Amino acid sequence: MLDSLGGKTALVTGAGQGMGRAIAVEMARHGASAVAVADRNAQTAVLTAESVRAAGAKSEVIVSDLRVRDDIGTMVTRAAERFDGLDVLVDNAGVIESTVTTDHDRAVDSLSEEVWDAVYEVNLKAAWLTTKFAAPYLRRSLRGPAIVNAVDLSPVRCNCFCPGVIDTPLARGHFAAGEDRDSREREMTAPQLVDRLGRPEEVARLACFLASDSAAFITGAAYVIDGGALAWRGVKG
Numbered sequence: 142m143l144d145s146l147g148g149k150t151a152l153v154t155g156a157g158q159g160m161g162r163a164i165a166v167e168m169a170r171h172g173a174s175a176v177a178v179a180d181r182n183a184q185t186a187v188l189t190a191e192s193v194r195a196a197g198a199k200s201e202v203i204v205s206d207l208r209v210r211d212d213i214g215t216m217v218t219r220a221a222e223r224f225d226g227l228d229v230l231v232d233n234a235g236v237i238e239s240t241v242t243t244d245h246d247r248a249v250d251s252l253s254e255e256v257w258d259a260v261y262e263v264n265l266k267a268a269w270l271t272t273k274f275a276a277p278y279l280r281r282s283l284r285g286p287a288i289v290n291a292v293d294l295s296p297v298r299c300n301c302f303c304p305g306v307i308d309t310p311l312a313r314g315h316f317a318a319g320e321d322r323d324s325r326e327r328e329m330t331a332p333q334l335v336d337r338l339g340r341p342e343e344v345a346r347l348a349c350f351l352a353s354d355s356a357a358f359i360t361g362a363a364y365v366i367d368g369g370a371l372a373w374r375g376v377k378g
Contacts, residue, residue: 144171144172145171145172145349145350145353145354145355146168146171146172146173146229146349146352146353147172147354148172148173148174148284149168149172149173149174149228149229149284149285149352150173150174150175150176150177150220150224150225150226150227150228150229151165151168151173151175151176151177151227151228151229151230151231151352152176152177152179152216152217152220152227152229152230152231152271152275153165153168153176153177153178153179153231153233154179154180154205154207154216154231154232154233154234154267154271155179155180155207155233155234155235156176156178156179156180156186156189156233157178157180157181157182157184157185157186157188157189158180158182158185158189158309158310158311159307159309159310159311159312159341160233160304160307160309160341160344160345161180161189161231161233161234162185162188162189162192162341163340163341163342163344163345164231164233164341164344164345164348164349165178165189165192165193165200166189166192166193166196166345167342167345167346167348167349168193168198168229168345168348168349168352169192169193169194169196169197169198169200170196170197171349171353172197173198173229174198174199174224175198175199175200175201175223175224176193176198176199176200177200177201177203177216177219177220177223177224178190178193178200178201178202178203179203179204179205179216179220179234180202180203180204180205180234181204181205181206181207182204183202183204186202186203186204187202190202199224201219201220201223201224203215203216203219203220207234207262207263207267207271208259208262208263208267210270213267213270213271213274214270214274216271216274217271217274217275217278218274221275221278226278226281226282227275227278227279227282227286228279228282228284228285228286228287229286229287229288229289229352230271230272230275230279230287230288230289230290231288231289231290231348231352232267232268232271232272232288232289232290232291233289233348234263234267234268235263235264235311236259236260236263236264236311237260237311237315238252238256238259238260239314239315239318240311240314240315240318241256241259241260242256243318244256245318245319245320268290268291269291272288272290272291272294275288276294276297279294279297280294280297282297285298285353285354285357286298287299287300287351287352287353287356288300289301289302289348289351289352292360292361295360298356298357298359298360299360299361300351300356300359300360300361300362300363300364301362301363301364302344302347302348302351302363302364302365302366303363303364303365303366303367304339304344304366304367305333305339305365305366305367305368305370305371306326306329306330306333306338306339306367306368306370307338307339307340307341307343307344308338308339308340308341309341312338316329326338330368331376332370332373332374332375332376333367333368333369333370333373334368334369334370334372334373335368335369336368337368339366339367339368343366344366347364347366351364
């Protein structure tokens with residue numbers, strides 16, 4: 142499996158930390174020739190790129206604000222031009238409302254429009270725009286092009302992963318935003334059959350499989366990686 146991405150070039154958004162960093166590095170370990178590291182934080186993106194290179198792949202840091210349409214277009218173009226094409230797109234970037242507001246009251250009738258817009262623009266609109274801009278390059282790829290996100294670009298394979306509670310800086314910030322950090326973590330992991338936080342590396346291995354030729358007959362699928370929470374839908378006492 143460590144050559145499952147042999148020679149592919151990839152763009153990973155939100156790759157400065159957490160799942161994105163783990164995915165970028167794991168892709169290098171699995172034989173990707175190059176990984177573009179996109180993030181709005183230049184410092185964390187540089188650290189990820191260094192790890193990607195240490196794992197054996199070329200890397201390019203691309204600082205991009207996914208709430209800005211032109212940034213997204215430039216991000217995709219830079220990645221494709223730097224590595225002479227694009228084979229894999231991983232729309233990993235995402236935010237939760239607790240990371241963009243200090244207001245503890247985030248009920249639907251009190252959440253501010255500004256916070257709603259931030260979550261929508263990063264989690265949904267940016268994924269669409271990134272896919273839109275990347276589509277022409279992916280269609281030209283002769284190395285088994287794949288998207289880990291959307292479903293209507295056949296013959297480009299498109300799959301997604303649906304993570305549960307993963308131990309990332311984003312998740313830890315969400316726990317800390319509550320009145321009792323430990324209680325919030327227990328509340329979020331209680332519905333799981335596997336009694337712990339997921340690890341970014343576990344998600345990264347799934348993303349690499351979906352992007353690889355080992356998954357050549359898999360498309361239009363959603364893979365849940367949540368410690369069994371969705372399957373059980375119970376709560377531990």
